[in-house]
Amino acid sequence: MLSHALVSLDFTTRELLIFMYQRRKSLAFATVGAVICTAGFMPSVSEAASGGHGVKDGSYAETHGLTANDVKNINALNERALNLGQPGKFPAELPPRASAFSRTPDFAGGRQVPPAQPLNRMPDAYRAYDGRATTVVDNYIRKWQQVYSHRDGKAQQMTEEQRDKLSYGCVGITWVNSGPYPTNKLAFSFFDENKYRNDLRNTRPRPNETQAEFEGRIAKGSFDEGKGFKRARDVASIMNKALENAHNEGTYIDNLKTQLANNDDALLHEDSRSNFYSALRNTPSFKERDGGNYDPSKMKAVIYSKHFWSGQDQRASSDKRKYGDPDAFRPDRSTGLVDMSKDRNISRSPANPGESWINFDYGWFGAQTEADVDKTLWMHGNHYHAPNSDVGPMHVYESKFRNWSAGYADFDRGTYVITFVPKSWNTAPAKVIQGWP
Numbered sequence: 001m002l003s004h005a006l007v008s009l010d011f012t013t014r015e016l017l018i019f020m021y022q023r024r025k026s027l028a029f030a031t032v033g034a035v036i037c038t039a040g041f042m043p044s045v046s047e048a049a050s051g052g053h054g055v056k057d058g059s060y061a062e063t064h065g066l067t068a069n070d071v072k073n074i075n076a077l078n079e080r081a082l083n084l085g086q087p088g089k090f091p092a093e094l095p096p097r098a099s100a101f102s103r104t105p106d107f108a109g110g111r112q113v114p115p116a117q118p119l120n121r122m123p124d125a126y127r128a129y130d131g132r133a134t135t136v137v138d139n140y141i142r143k144w145q146q147v148y149s150h151r152d153g154k155a156q157q158m159t160e161e162q163r164d165k166l167s168y169g170c171v172g173i174t175w176v177n178s179g180p181y182p183t184n185k186l187a188f189s190f191f192d193e194n195k196y197r198n199d200l201r202n203t204r205p206r207p208n209e210t211q212a213e214f215e216g217r218i219a220k221g222s223f224d225e226g227k228g229f230k231r232a233r234d235v236a237s238i239m240n241k242a243l244e245n246a247h248n249e250g251t252y253i254d255n256l257k258t259q260l261a262n263n264d265d266a267l268l269h270e271d272s273r274s275n276f277y278s279a280l281r282n283t284p285s286f287k288e289r290d291g292g293n294y295d296p297s298k299m300k301a302v303i304y305s306k307h308f309w310s311g312q313d314q315r316a317s318s319d320k321r322k323y324g325d326p327d328a329f330r331p332d333r334s335t336g337l338v339d340m341s342k343d344r345n346i347s348r349s350p351a352n353p354g355e356s357w358i359n360f361d362y363g364w365f366g367a368q369t370e371a372d373v374d375k376t377l378w379m380h381g382n383h384y385h386a387p388n389s390d391v392g393p394m395h396v397y398e399s400k401f402r403n404w405s406a407g408y409a410d411f412d413r414g415t416y417v418i419t420f421v422p423k424s425w426n427t428a429p430a431k432v433i434q435g436w437p
Helices: 004-008 013-022 060-064 068-085 137-148 160-166 170-178 193-202 211-221 225-243 249-262 318-323
Strands: 127-129 132-136 299-308 360-366 377-381 395-400 413-422
Touching: 068 170, 132 137, 137 160, 137 170, 137 395, 160 170, 170 299, 170 360, 170 377, 170 413, 193 211, 211 318, 225 249, 225 299, 225 413
Parallel strands: none
Antiparallel strands: 127 132, 132 395, 299 360, 299 413, 360 377, 377 395
Protein backbone atom coordinates (compact mmCIF):
# COMPACT_ATOMS: atom_id res chain seq x y z
CA MET A 1 0.00 0.00 0.00
CA LEU A 2 1.46 3.37 -1.03
CA SER A 3 1.84 6.03 1.61
CA HIS A 4 -0.53 8.98 1.41
CA ALA A 5 2.49 11.29 1.77
CA LEU A 6 4.18 9.75 -1.24
CA VAL A 7 1.08 10.32 -3.31
CA SER A 8 0.84 13.84 -1.92
CA LEU A 9 4.06 14.74 -3.68
CA ASP A 10 2.06 14.44 -6.90
CA PHE A 11 4.17 11.68 -8.40
CA THR A 12 3.16 10.48 -11.83
CA THR A 13 2.18 6.84 -12.35
CA ARG A 14 5.48 6.17 -14.10
CA GLU A 15 7.44 7.79 -11.23
CA LEU A 16 5.56 5.70 -8.72
CA LEU A 17 6.32 2.52 -10.61
CA ILE A 18 9.99 3.47 -10.83
CA PHE A 19 10.03 4.24 -7.13
CA MET A 20 8.41 0.90 -6.32
CA TYR A 21 10.93 -0.88 -8.50
CA GLN A 22 13.88 0.92 -6.94
CA ARG A 23 12.57 0.13 -3.49
CA ARG A 24 11.66 -3.45 -4.38
CA LYS A 25 13.55 -4.76 -1.38
CA SER A 26 11.21 -5.52 1.46
CA LEU A 27 11.12 -2.68 3.99
CA ALA A 28 10.05 -3.39 7.53
CA PHE A 29 8.59 -0.04 8.52
CA ALA A 30 8.22 -1.13 12.12
CA THR A 31 11.98 -1.41 12.46
CA VAL A 32 12.83 1.96 10.98
CA GLY A 33 12.20 5.27 12.69
CA ALA A 34 13.80 8.15 10.89
CA VAL A 35 13.07 11.52 9.48
CA ILE A 36 15.12 12.97 6.75
CA CYS A 37 15.38 16.70 6.49
CA THR A 38 11.75 17.14 7.40
CA ALA A 39 8.86 16.54 5.05
CA GLY A 40 6.16 17.63 7.49
CA PHE A 41 2.84 16.32 6.22
CA MET A 42 1.14 16.79 9.59
CA PRO A 43 0.04 19.66 11.83
CA SER A 44 2.61 21.66 13.77
CA VAL A 45 4.01 20.10 16.89
CA SER A 46 4.76 23.50 18.27
CA GLU A 47 1.21 24.81 17.99
CA ALA A 48 2.79 27.57 15.97
CA ALA A 49 1.17 30.97 15.71
CA SER A 50 -2.47 30.42 16.71
CA GLY A 51 -2.72 26.83 17.81
CA GLY A 52 -1.68 23.54 16.27
CA HIS A 53 -3.25 20.12 16.44
CA GLY A 54 -0.81 18.25 18.63
CA VAL A 55 1.98 15.80 17.95
CA LYS A 56 1.95 13.04 15.41
CA ASP A 57 4.29 10.21 16.31
CA GLY A 58 6.03 8.94 13.24
CA SER A 59 8.96 9.45 10.92
CA TYR A 60 9.84 10.27 7.38
CA ALA A 61 11.33 6.84 6.92
CA GLU A 62 8.06 5.16 7.81
CA THR A 63 6.28 7.41 5.35
CA HIS A 64 8.77 7.30 2.49
CA GLY A 65 10.35 3.87 2.81
CA LEU A 66 13.87 4.72 3.91
CA THR A 67 16.05 2.00 5.34
CA ALA A 68 18.26 2.23 8.40
CA ASN A 69 21.25 2.24 6.05
CA ASP A 70 19.80 5.24 4.21
CA VAL A 71 19.57 7.09 7.51
CA LYS A 72 23.14 6.16 8.41
CA ASN A 73 24.40 7.58 5.11
CA ILE A 74 22.35 10.75 5.54
CA ASN A 75 23.74 11.41 9.01
CA ALA A 76 27.28 10.71 7.83
CA LEU A 77 26.94 13.18 4.97
CA ASN A 78 25.34 15.77 7.25
CA GLU A 79 28.43 15.52 9.44
CA ARG A 80 30.72 15.71 6.41
CA ALA A 81 28.97 18.89 5.28
CA LEU A 82 29.41 20.42 8.71
CA ASN A 83 33.12 19.60 8.75
CA LEU A 84 33.66 20.90 5.22
CA GLY A 85 31.95 24.16 6.10
CA GLN A 86 34.19 25.07 9.02
CA PRO A 87 36.90 27.62 8.20
CA GLY A 88 40.31 26.02 7.74
CA LYS A 89 39.00 22.45 7.74
CA PHE A 90 39.60 20.17 4.78
CA PRO A 91 38.89 16.53 4.05
CA ALA A 92 41.69 14.22 5.13
CA GLU A 93 42.48 13.29 1.53
CA LEU A 94 43.04 16.90 0.41
CA PRO A 95 46.01 19.16 1.14
CA PRO A 96 45.19 22.51 2.80
CA ARG A 97 45.41 24.48 -0.44
CA ALA A 98 43.20 22.13 -2.41
CA SER A 99 39.48 22.68 -2.94
CA ALA A 100 37.36 21.28 -0.12
CA PHE A 101 34.86 20.04 -2.67
CA SER A 102 35.41 16.99 -4.78
CA ARG A 103 34.34 16.64 -8.39
CA THR A 104 33.70 12.95 -7.88
CA PRO A 105 30.61 11.41 -6.28
CA ASP A 106 30.63 10.77 -2.54
CA PHE A 107 30.51 7.00 -2.66
CA ALA A 108 29.81 6.76 1.08
CA GLY A 109 26.22 7.51 0.17
CA GLY A 110 26.21 7.89 -3.61
CA ARG A 111 26.04 11.69 -3.38
CA GLN A 112 26.47 13.48 -6.69
CA VAL A 113 26.74 17.11 -7.70
CA PRO A 114 23.71 18.11 -9.80
CA PRO A 115 24.56 19.34 -13.31
CA ALA A 116 24.86 22.99 -14.27
CA GLN A 117 21.78 24.71 -15.63
CA PRO A 118 21.69 27.39 -18.37
CA LEU A 119 21.38 30.85 -16.86
CA ASN A 120 18.63 31.85 -19.29
CA ARG A 121 16.41 28.80 -18.76
CA MET A 122 13.26 29.54 -16.77
CA PRO A 123 12.10 27.09 -14.08
CA ASP A 124 8.97 24.98 -14.31
CA ALA A 125 6.19 25.47 -11.77
CA TYR A 126 6.54 23.41 -8.59
CA ARG A 127 3.96 20.79 -7.63
CA ALA A 128 1.85 22.05 -4.75
CA TYR A 129 -0.07 20.10 -2.12
CA ASP A 130 -1.37 21.00 1.34
CA GLY A 131 0.99 23.83 2.25
CA ARG A 132 4.00 22.50 0.40
CA ALA A 133 5.37 22.90 -3.12
CA THR A 134 8.04 20.50 -4.36
CA THR A 135 10.41 20.22 -7.30
CA VAL A 136 13.52 18.40 -8.46
CA VAL A 137 16.91 19.86 -7.61
CA ASP A 138 17.72 20.80 -11.23
CA ASN A 139 14.59 22.93 -11.38
CA TYR A 140 15.45 24.56 -8.06
CA ILE A 141 18.83 25.56 -9.50
CA ARG A 142 17.03 27.22 -12.41
CA LYS A 143 14.73 29.10 -10.01
CA TRP A 144 17.65 30.07 -7.77
CA GLN A 145 19.49 31.54 -10.75
CA GLN A 146 16.46 33.59 -11.75
CA VAL A 147 15.31 34.70 -8.27
CA TYR A 148 17.87 34.19 -5.49
CA SER A 149 21.27 34.40 -7.17
CA HIS A 150 21.38 38.14 -7.79
CA ARG A 151 24.49 39.97 -6.67
CA ASP A 152 24.28 43.74 -7.13
CA GLY A 153 21.18 43.24 -9.25
CA LYS A 154 22.74 40.76 -11.68
CA ALA A 155 21.71 37.13 -11.98
CA GLN A 156 24.49 34.60 -11.37
CA GLN A 157 24.87 31.06 -12.62
CA MET A 158 25.21 28.58 -9.76
CA THR A 159 28.84 27.51 -9.64
CA GLU A 160 30.08 23.95 -9.26
CA GLU A 161 31.10 24.65 -5.67
CA GLN A 162 27.64 26.01 -4.90
CA ARG A 163 25.99 23.00 -6.55
CA ASP A 164 28.24 20.76 -4.48
CA LYS A 165 27.06 22.49 -1.30
CA LEU A 166 23.45 22.24 -2.44
CA SER A 167 23.74 18.50 -3.04
CA TYR A 168 23.94 17.82 0.72
CA GLY A 169 20.18 18.28 1.02
CA CYS A 170 18.37 20.36 3.63
CA VAL A 171 21.51 21.95 5.03
CA GLY A 172 22.79 22.44 1.48
CA ILE A 173 19.92 24.79 0.66
CA THR A 174 20.68 26.98 3.68
CA TRP A 175 24.40 26.72 2.97
CA VAL A 176 24.18 27.85 -0.66
CA ASN A 177 22.02 30.83 0.32
CA SER A 178 23.91 31.92 3.44
CA GLY A 179 27.39 31.68 1.91
CA PRO A 180 29.41 30.39 4.88
CA TYR A 181 28.21 27.24 6.57
CA PRO A 182 25.60 28.19 9.20
CA THR A 183 27.09 28.28 12.70
CA ASN A 184 23.86 28.30 14.77
CA LYS A 185 25.38 30.63 17.38
CA LEU A 186 22.63 33.25 17.34
CA ALA A 187 19.59 31.00 17.85
CA PHE A 188 16.24 31.92 19.38
CA SER A 189 13.24 29.94 20.60
CA PHE A 190 10.29 30.25 22.98
CA PHE A 191 9.53 27.89 25.86
CA ASP A 192 6.28 28.23 27.80
CA GLU A 193 7.34 27.61 31.39
CA ASN A 194 3.79 27.88 32.75
CA LYS A 195 2.42 25.39 30.25
CA TYR A 196 5.23 22.99 31.03
CA ARG A 197 4.67 23.13 34.78
CA ASN A 198 0.89 22.90 34.48
CA ASP A 199 1.01 19.96 32.08
CA LEU A 200 3.44 18.09 34.33
CA ARG A 201 1.18 18.68 37.31
CA ASN A 202 -2.21 18.12 35.71
CA THR A 203 -1.66 15.31 33.21
CA ARG A 204 -0.49 11.72 33.49
CA PRO A 205 1.68 9.52 31.30
CA ARG A 206 -0.06 7.72 28.46
CA PRO A 207 -0.51 3.95 28.65
CA ASN A 208 2.90 2.22 28.54
CA GLU A 209 4.68 5.60 28.57
CA THR A 210 7.66 5.84 30.90
CA GLN A 211 8.14 8.86 33.15
CA ALA A 212 11.14 9.97 31.06
CA GLU A 213 9.13 9.69 27.86
CA PHE A 214 6.27 11.63 29.47
CA GLU A 215 8.53 14.47 30.63
CA GLY A 216 10.24 14.66 27.24
CA ARG A 217 6.88 14.83 25.46
CA ILE A 218 5.60 17.58 27.77
CA ALA A 219 8.78 19.60 27.25
CA LYS A 220 8.54 19.20 23.47
CA GLY A 221 4.95 20.43 23.50
CA SER A 222 5.88 23.48 25.55
CA PHE A 223 8.01 25.00 22.79
CA ASP A 224 6.15 27.43 20.51
CA GLU A 225 7.97 27.81 17.18
CA GLY A 226 5.71 30.65 16.08
CA LYS A 227 6.83 32.78 19.01
CA GLY A 228 10.44 31.68 18.60
CA PHE A 229 10.40 32.77 14.96
CA LYS A 230 8.78 36.09 15.88
CA ARG A 231 11.51 36.75 18.44
CA ALA A 232 14.25 36.07 15.89
CA ARG A 233 12.49 38.29 13.37
CA ASP A 234 12.15 41.17 15.85
CA VAL A 235 15.84 40.94 16.77
CA ALA A 236 16.88 40.81 13.09
CA SER A 237 14.85 43.97 12.49
CA ILE A 238 16.68 45.76 15.33
CA MET A 239 20.02 44.60 13.95
CA ASN A 240 19.19 45.79 10.45
CA LYS A 241 18.29 49.25 11.75
CA ALA A 242 21.61 49.35 13.61
CA LEU A 243 23.50 48.42 10.43
CA GLU A 244 22.16 51.42 8.52
CA ASN A 245 24.86 54.03 7.94
CA ALA A 246 27.24 52.20 10.30
CA HIS A 247 30.56 52.09 8.45
CA ASN A 248 32.56 50.47 11.25
CA GLU A 249 31.82 47.89 13.90
CA GLY A 250 31.98 50.35 16.80
CA THR A 251 29.24 52.49 15.28
CA TYR A 252 27.15 49.38 14.62
CA ILE A 253 27.44 48.27 18.26
CA ASP A 254 26.56 51.77 19.48
CA ASN A 255 23.54 51.86 17.17
CA LEU A 256 22.53 48.39 18.28
CA LYS A 257 22.60 49.34 21.95
CA THR A 258 20.56 52.45 21.22
CA GLN A 259 17.93 50.43 19.35
CA LEU A 260 17.79 47.84 22.15
CA ALA A 261 17.41 50.56 24.78
CA ASN A 262 14.61 52.20 22.78
CA ASN A 263 12.82 48.85 22.66
CA ASP A 264 13.58 48.01 26.32
CA ASP A 265 15.09 44.76 25.08
CA ALA A 266 16.92 42.48 27.52
CA LEU A 267 19.62 41.76 24.91
CA LEU A 268 21.04 45.17 25.79
CA HIS A 269 22.51 43.59 28.92
CA GLU A 270 24.31 40.75 27.16
CA ASP A 271 28.03 40.57 27.92
CA SER A 272 30.19 42.35 25.33
CA ARG A 273 31.75 38.97 24.47
CA SER A 274 28.33 37.40 23.91
CA ASN A 275 27.55 35.69 20.61
CA PHE A 276 24.95 38.40 20.16
CA TYR A 277 27.44 41.25 20.02
CA SER A 278 30.18 39.31 18.22
CA ALA A 279 27.96 37.75 15.53
CA LEU A 280 28.76 40.26 12.80
CA ARG A 281 32.55 40.15 13.20
CA ASN A 282 32.43 36.34 13.23
CA THR A 283 30.64 36.20 9.86
CA PRO A 284 33.22 35.35 7.13
CA SER A 285 31.49 37.36 4.37
CA PHE A 286 31.68 40.50 6.55
CA LYS A 287 35.46 40.45 6.15
CA GLU A 288 35.60 39.52 2.46
CA ARG A 289 36.43 42.15 -0.12
CA ASP A 290 33.47 41.21 -2.31
CA GLY A 291 31.21 40.97 0.75
CA GLY A 292 31.06 43.49 3.57
CA ASN A 293 34.75 44.45 3.43
CA TYR A 294 34.51 45.33 7.16
CA ASP A 295 31.70 47.82 6.47
CA PRO A 296 28.57 46.91 8.54
CA SER A 297 26.34 49.07 6.34
CA LYS A 298 26.93 46.58 3.52
CA MET A 299 25.49 43.67 5.54
CA LYS A 300 21.99 42.55 6.52
CA ALA A 301 20.60 40.13 9.10
CA VAL A 302 18.67 37.16 7.73
CA ILE A 303 17.06 34.05 9.25
CA TYR A 304 17.13 30.28 8.92
CA SER A 305 15.82 27.50 11.14
CA LYS A 306 17.25 24.30 12.60
CA HIS A 307 15.38 21.29 14.01
CA PHE A 308 17.32 18.82 16.17
CA TRP A 309 17.16 16.45 19.16
CA SER A 310 17.68 17.62 22.73
CA GLY A 311 19.25 14.48 24.25
CA GLN A 312 22.81 14.96 22.99
CA ASP A 313 24.74 14.72 26.27
CA GLN A 314 26.52 11.37 26.13
CA ARG A 315 27.00 11.53 29.92
CA ALA A 316 23.27 11.89 30.56
CA SER A 317 20.96 8.98 31.27
CA SER A 318 20.04 6.76 28.35
CA ASP A 319 16.38 7.76 28.87
CA LYS A 320 17.19 11.41 28.13
CA ARG A 321 19.00 10.44 24.95
CA LYS A 322 16.01 8.30 23.92
CA TYR A 323 13.10 10.50 25.00
CA GLY A 324 14.60 13.96 25.21
CA ASP A 325 16.20 16.09 27.89
CA PRO A 326 13.54 18.46 29.29
CA ASP A 327 16.21 20.89 30.52
CA ALA A 328 18.37 21.01 27.40
CA PHE A 329 18.46 23.83 24.85
CA ARG A 330 15.86 25.95 26.59
CA PRO A 331 16.02 29.66 25.73
CA ASP A 332 16.99 32.35 28.19
CA ARG A 333 13.67 33.54 29.63
CA SER A 334 14.46 37.23 29.15
CA THR A 335 16.30 37.28 25.82
CA GLY A 336 15.08 34.15 24.01
CA LEU A 337 18.69 33.21 23.17
CA VAL A 338 19.47 29.49 23.06
CA ASP A 339 22.93 28.30 24.11
CA MET A 340 23.85 26.02 21.18
CA SER A 341 27.39 25.33 22.38
CA LYS A 342 26.42 21.78 23.38
CA ASP A 343 24.79 21.01 20.04
CA ARG A 344 26.94 18.22 18.60
CA ASN A 345 24.50 17.25 15.83
CA ILE A 346 23.90 13.92 17.56
CA SER A 347 20.72 12.12 16.58
CA ARG A 348 18.21 10.59 18.95
CA SER A 349 19.21 7.24 20.47
CA PRO A 350 16.95 4.29 19.59
CA ALA A 351 14.46 3.21 22.24
CA ASN A 352 13.46 0.07 20.34
CA PRO A 353 15.39 -2.39 18.15
CA GLY A 354 15.93 -1.18 14.61
CA GLU A 355 15.14 2.50 15.20
CA SER A 356 17.34 5.02 13.45
CA TRP A 357 16.98 8.78 13.48
CA ILE A 358 18.10 11.76 11.40
CA ASN A 359 20.41 14.14 13.26
CA PHE A 360 19.16 17.56 12.09
CA ASP A 361 17.11 19.55 9.60
CA TYR A 362 17.56 23.06 8.17
CA GLY A 363 15.07 25.47 6.60
CA TRP A 364 16.03 28.71 4.83
CA PHE A 365 13.94 31.88 5.24
CA GLY A 366 16.30 34.69 4.27
CA ALA A 367 14.82 38.20 4.44
CA GLN A 368 11.23 37.69 3.36
CA THR A 369 8.95 40.63 4.10
CA GLU A 370 5.66 38.74 4.49
CA ALA A 371 4.18 39.84 7.83
CA ASP A 372 1.78 36.92 8.33
CA VAL A 373 3.77 34.03 9.81
CA ASP A 374 1.43 31.48 8.25
CA LYS A 375 2.19 32.82 4.77
CA THR A 376 5.97 32.75 5.09
CA LEU A 377 7.83 30.11 3.05
CA TRP A 378 10.71 27.89 4.10
CA MET A 379 13.10 26.28 1.63
CA HIS A 380 14.43 22.85 2.53
CA GLY A 381 15.07 19.42 1.00
CA ASN A 382 14.29 15.77 1.52
CA HIS A 383 17.84 14.36 1.43
CA TYR A 384 21.18 14.51 -0.33
CA HIS A 385 21.27 14.11 -4.11
CA ALA A 386 21.97 10.47 -4.96
CA PRO A 387 20.09 9.72 -8.20
CA ASN A 388 21.88 6.41 -8.80
CA SER A 389 21.30 4.96 -5.33
CA ASP A 390 18.26 3.63 -3.50
CA VAL A 391 17.96 6.98 -1.69
CA GLY A 392 17.26 8.66 -5.02
CA PRO A 393 17.42 12.22 -6.34
CA MET A 394 17.07 15.24 -4.12
CA HIS A 395 13.80 17.16 -4.02
CA VAL A 396 13.48 20.75 -2.85
CA TYR A 397 10.47 22.04 -0.88
CA GLU A 398 8.84 25.39 -0.34
CA SER A 399 6.78 24.91 2.81
CA LYS A 400 4.47 27.31 4.56
CA PHE A 401 5.37 27.91 8.18
CA ARG A 402 2.89 25.49 9.71
CA ASN A 403 4.16 22.79 7.39
CA TRP A 404 7.82 23.57 8.11
CA SER A 405 7.34 23.65 11.89
CA ALA A 406 5.47 20.34 11.92
CA GLY A 407 6.98 17.81 14.26
CA TYR A 408 8.57 14.42 13.83
CA ALA A 409 9.82 11.86 16.28
CA ASP A 410 13.41 12.71 15.30
CA PHE A 411 13.32 16.31 16.55
CA ASP A 412 12.09 17.94 19.75
CA ARG A 413 13.72 21.36 19.38
CA GLY A 414 13.23 24.07 16.77
CA THR A 415 15.37 27.21 16.76
CA TYR A 416 15.34 30.30 14.55
CA VAL A 417 18.79 31.58 13.81
CA ILE A 418 20.13 34.95 12.68
CA THR A 419 23.12 35.23 10.39
CA PHE A 420 24.50 37.99 8.18
CA VAL A 421 24.93 38.22 4.41
CA PRO A 422 25.93 41.14 2.17
CA LYS A 423 23.04 43.43 1.24
CA SER A 424 23.92 42.90 -2.42
CA TRP A 425 22.74 39.28 -2.10
CA ASN A 426 19.09 38.82 -2.97
CA THR A 427 17.83 36.30 -0.40
CA ALA A 428 14.17 36.90 -1.27
CA PRO A 429 12.24 38.86 -3.92
CA ALA A 430 9.82 41.53 -2.79
CA LYS A 431 6.97 39.00 -2.91
CA VAL A 432 7.75 35.32 -2.44
CA ILE A 433 5.19 33.22 -4.34
CA GLN A 434 5.01 29.53 -3.51
CA GLY A 435 5.83 27.24 -6.40
CA TRP A 436 6.66 30.17 -8.68
CA PRO A 437 6.06 30.64 -11.53
